[in-house]
Amino acid sequence: MTELPRSTRPRTAPIVPERSVAGRTLMLLIAIMTFLSAVTLGGVVLVQKSAIAWSSDVGREVTIQIKPVAGEVMESNLRLAVSLAESTPGVANAHALSLEESQNLLKPWLGAGLDLSTLEIPRLVAVQLSDPVDADIGRLQNDLKSIKGASLETHAAWRQQLNTMAGAVVVSGLLVLALIVMATVLAIIFATRGAMASNREIVDVLHFIGASNSFIAGEFQGRFLLIGFRGGIVGGLAAIAFFIAIALFAGNIGPTDAGAELGTLFGRFAIGWDGVVGIIAVIPVIAAMTAITSRLTVRRYLAQISS
Amino acid sequence: MIEFANVGLRYAQGPEILRDLSFRIDPGSFHFLTGPSGSGKTSLLKLLLLSLKPTRGNVTMFGEDVTSLDHDRLLLMRRHIGIVFQEFRLLDHLTTFENVALPLRVLGQPENQYRANVEELLEWVGLGERMDAHPALLSGGEKQRAAIARAVIGRPDILLADEPTGNLDPELSVRLVTLFAELNRTGTTIILATHELALLDSFEFPRMVLEDGALVFHD
Numbered sequence: 001m002t003e004l005p006r007s008t009r010p011r012t013a014p015i016v017p018e019r020s021v022a023g024r025t026l027m028l029l030i031a032i033m034t035f036l037s038a039v040t041l042g043g044v045v046l047v048q049k050s051a052i053a054w055s056s057d058v059g060r061e062v063t064i065q066i067k068p069v070a071g072e073v074m075e076s077n078l079r080l081a082v083s084l085a086e087s088t089p090g091v092a093n094a095h096a097l098s099l100e101e102s103q104n105l106l107k108p109w110l111g112a113g114l115d116l117s118t119l120e121i122p123r124l125v126a127v128q129l130s131d132p133v134d135a136d137i138g139r140l141q142n143d144l145k146s147i148k149g150a151s152l153e154t155h156a157a158w159r160q161q162l163n164t165m166a167g168a169v170v171v172s173g174l175l176v177l178a179l180i181v182m183a184t185v186l187a188i189i190f191a192t193r194g195a196m197a198s199n200r201e202i203v204d205v206l207h208f209i210g211a212s213n214s215f216i217a218g219e220f221q222g223r224f225l226l227i228g229f230r231g232g233i234v235g236g237l238a239a240i241a242f243f244i245a246i247a248l249f250a251g252n253i254g255p256t257d258a259g260a261e262l263g264t265l266f267g268r269f270a271i272g273w274d275g276v277v278g279i280i281a282v283i284p285v286i287a288a289m290t291a292i293t294s295r296l297t298v299r300r301y302l303a304q305i306s307s
Numbered sequence: 308m309i310e311f312a313n314v315g316l317r318y319a320q321g322p323e324i325l326r327d328l329s330f331r332i333d334p335g336s337f338h339f340l341t342g343p344s345g346s347g348k349t350s351l352l353k354l355l356l357l358s359l360k361p362t363r364g365n366v367t368m369f370g371e372d373v374t375s376l377d378h379d380r381l382l383l384m385r386r387h388i389g390i391v392f393q394e395f396r397l398l399d400h401l402t403t404f405e406n407v408a409l410p411l412r413v414l415g416q417p418e419n420q421y422r423a424n425v426e427e428l429l430e431w432v433g434l435g436e437r438m439d440a441h442p443a444l445l446s447g448g449e450k451q452r453a454a455i456a457r458a459v460i461g462r463p464d465i466l467l468a469d470e471p472t473g474n475l476d477p478e479l480s481v482r483l484v485t486l487f488a489e490l491n492r493t494g495t496t497i498i499l500a501t502h503e504l505a506l507l508d509s510f511e512f513p514r515m516v517l518e519d520g521a522l523v524f525h526d
């Protein structure tokens with residue numbers, strides 16, 4: 001074999017060969033773990049955003065319900081309720097739901113085409129609050145005592161239930177995230193120990209030519225950092241693609257009633273730019289975690305074989 | 308340069324492999340280390356390479372008692388010692404050039420700084436045309452010359468060799484020991500372990516003979 005000219009000589013090969021670390025399997029595993037982490041994170045963001053948006057929407061509205069009472073004129077009570085509401089501090093406007101609007105509200109339970117004009121049903125006044133914090137709900141509640149059959153629904157119980165549910169989903173998501181991270185760390189530890197054992201000859205040679213433990217750990221860390229980055233990018237991009245697909249799917253069924261109901265429940269199914277940034281941030285975190293875990297494992301392994 | 312005083316070595320709770328070794332190796336000397344298989348040659352070389360600590364006695368190298376040195380100081384001292392093994396121990400995925408340059412790379416030197424030195428050394432050991440070959444493509448003699456080049460590229464003060472001719476034919480063995488002798492003339496202290504009597508007889512270097520864990524010097 002003749003010597004290659006300097007310019008054509010290949011660049012210096014890495015001390016820890018790429019193929020010696022079970023790179024492809026580990027990369028796939030890290031990609032899956034990143035995907036699961038990102039989807040969990042995205043799911044948590046989605047639920048939290050929807051809960052905040054819903055809670056805020058619900059919190060901006062209170063409802064006055066007036067039950068039919070014998071001897072009372074419903075339309076006049078409705079007008080009185082609207083006027084009392086509008087005179088309450090913190091109220092933006094109040095609007096009595098027409099019979100038709102009330103019918104629409106009952107449609108999911110009673111079906112379409114039902115004539116409610118012959119039925120005595122409770123009527124509602126939707127009250128929009130301009131300032132949910134400072135609105136004088138107590139005063140309105142007190143004023144409504146003058147209308148027979150009137151009561152005020154602030155949706156507080158709903159909001160509390162919603163917040164509790166959203167909180168439970170967020171905590172569960174974070175717990176799942178923690179378990180995924182732990183499983184990833186364990187997988188990296190096993191992969192690193194396997195790589196160290198199969199590269200024992202390289203480690204021994206490096207030791208006897210005077211390489212420090214930190215140099216050897218750095219060589220392995222570099223290899224694992226690369227695997228972590230590749231796996232993280234694959235998993236992160238797959239997660240972003242997953243959320244885009246979900247958003248498109250939800251958008252496609254949007255015009256239907258089912259789509260509208262889903263939209264009401266989950267918002268736009270979009271994790272938004274902050275969610276995408278969160279998922280992208282997962283990638284370097286996973287890569288760094290891979291590198292740090294492998295470095296610590298290598299240092300411990302080297303300390304064991306040096307002693 | 309190297310001084311052993313009443314050194315003993317045992318592995319775990321086993322019997323003493325080396326007993327009461329007391330000797331001194333002067334700078335620039337060349338010694339053969341010989342003895343029958345299992346006499347403790349490799350264990351003595353490991354003590355000299357600082358990869359083992361004696362279970363008793365004192366080892367002084369470069370004026371320091373190595374038995375009390377911490378890991379970092381031992382590492383720095385080990386960089387003054389080169390080692391050549393019978394089984395070469397070249398890294399298969401690296402070229403001859405990269406294998407030989409490894410000790411300098413480990414020290415953090417950039418390639419443009421060591422390239423000329425490595426190429427010059429490879430020319431000197433007769434591997435100028437084999438720089439880009441991987442170990443799998445080298446003959447036994449070429450591998451051993453590459454291993455020697457790797458051991459001396461960092462200009463060590465001491466060069467240890469553990470049966471470096473064990474896998475070579477007699478003619479090549481003599482040529483290789485001649486290479487060690489040339490290195491010795493440049494000032495490197497050499498301890499070469501071998502049990503090949505014919506090879507020992509071909510050179511007039513002093514011999515350290517190990518038998519049953521005890522050491523006898525023959526000038």
